[in-house]
Amino acid sequence: MGGGELPGLLVNEIGGIHGILHGHVALLKKHFYLITMKEFLENRKHMSKKVQAIYLWWHKPIINRELLQSLPNLKVIANSGVGMDHLDLKLVASFGVKMANAPYAVSSSTADTGMALLLASARRLVEGMEYSEADLLGVEVTGATVGIIGMGSIGYKIALRAKAFEMNILYHNRTRRKEQEEQAVGATYCEKIDSLLQQADFVMVVVSLTPQTHKLIGKREMELMKPTATLINISRGAVVDQEALVTALQTGVIRAAALDVTYPEPLPRDHTLLKLKNVIITPHLGIKTDKATYMVTEEAVENILAALNGLPIPSEL
Numbered sequence: 001m002g003g004g005e006l007p008g009l010l011v012n013e014i015g016g017i018h019g020i021l022h023g024h025v026a027l028l029k030k031h032f033y034l035i036t037m038k039e040f041l042e043n044r045k046h047m048s049k050k051v052q053a054i055y056l057w058w059h060k061p062i063i064n065r066e067l068l069q070s071l072p073n074l075k076v077i078a079n080s081g082v083g084m085d086h087l088d089l090k091l092v093a094s095f096g097v098k099m100a101n102a103p104y105a106v107s108s109s110t111a112d113t114g115m116a117l118l119l120a121s122a123r124r125l126v127e128g129m130e131y132s133e134a135d136l137l138g139v140e141v142t143g144a145t146v147g148i149i150g151m152g153s154i155g156y157k158i159a160l161r162a163k164a165f166e167m168n169i170l171y172h173n174r175t176r177r178k179e180q181e182e183q184a185v186g187a188t189y190c191e192k193i194d195s196l197l198q199q200a201d202f203v204m205v206v207v208s209l210t211p212q213t214h215k216l217i218g219k220r221e222m223e224l225m226k227p228t229a230t231l232i233n234i235s236r237g238a239v240v241d242q243e244a245l246v247t248a249l250q251t252g253v254i255r256a257a258a259l260d261v262t263y264p265e266p267l268p269r270d271h272t273l274l275k276l277k278n279v280i281i282t283p284h285l286g287i288k289t290d291k292a293t294y295m296v297t298e299e300a301v302e303n304i305l306a307a308l309n310g311l312p313i314p315s316e317l
């Protein structure tokens with residue numbers, strides 16, 4: 001590898017389950033001298049000074065104090081998605097390193113994942129594929145109420161999609177959306193999460209994982225939900241108390257769950273959740289489309305270049 005004058009960009013790895021997709025390498029190489037974590041660790045002394053930016057792919061928690069201490073020229077860490085729970089933000093900031101996420105690129109594909117789970121659970125698609133019986137009775141989506149917990153850009157796109165399915169839309173968020181935004185999607189604000197839980201036929205969890213949202217949906221919250229309701233989680237596994245969820249699903253406290261996120265990911269093969277018929281689990285498909293993953297990398301490149309050029313970072317945290 002040459003390197004020339006291009007700024008050094010450290011990435012987890014290339015390819016594999018947790019690596020930058022091969023198709024993105026050319027884009028990154030246009031702007032940066034790419035260094036994989038493996039190359040960095042093999043030649044730490046030489047590489048340390050080169051690294052000016054890190055591109056974190058797929059929630060991999062690779063940043064710790066020791067790494068930060070060994071990168072004197074690091075200016076920015078860009079993330080490949082919106083969730084930053086795998087990063088110790090305070091620690092990074094204490095090194096004077098800027099951080100950016102990629103909220104724009106992810107919103108449509110993640111909202112699509114949420115709706116796919118909602119529809120698949122409502123109409124029992126997975127069971128339908130497993131059994132050729134034709135008498136599986138699902139629940140109607142048209143006219144049902146979806147309760148969106150977390151009305152950021154993904155939550156809002158879910159509301160747009162739910163409107164097209166003629167659903168009633170409730171939402172809970174730390175801050176209320178503007179009246180025009182609510183009207184555009186026909187969403188009603190619930191100041192109290194409990195009121196949303198009591199009314200919704202589909203509860204869609206979209207909040208970021210923070211200490212405040214850790215196990216936000218626990219036993220009490222599930223007991224507030226209707227026994228006919230479905231819980232859909234596309235945020236982070238730990239926003240839902242998974243043990244409480246198993247019990248709720250086994251005892252009919254709620255009808256079903258559809259989860260794109262769990263803890264750990266993936267779940268061990270013998271995990272109870274994988275054995276329940278009223279559960280759909282997908283392997284964190286969130287943003288995983290050809291288009292969205294590429295857009296995420298483009299967004300990260302923009303953020304990194306802005307940071308290295310001393311310009312305002314579009315998605316700075």
Ligand SMILES: O=C(O)C(=O)CO
Pocket residue numbers: 080081082083084106110235284285286287288
């Ligand atoms: O953007 C993120 O953080 C995601 O997990 C999308 O799936």
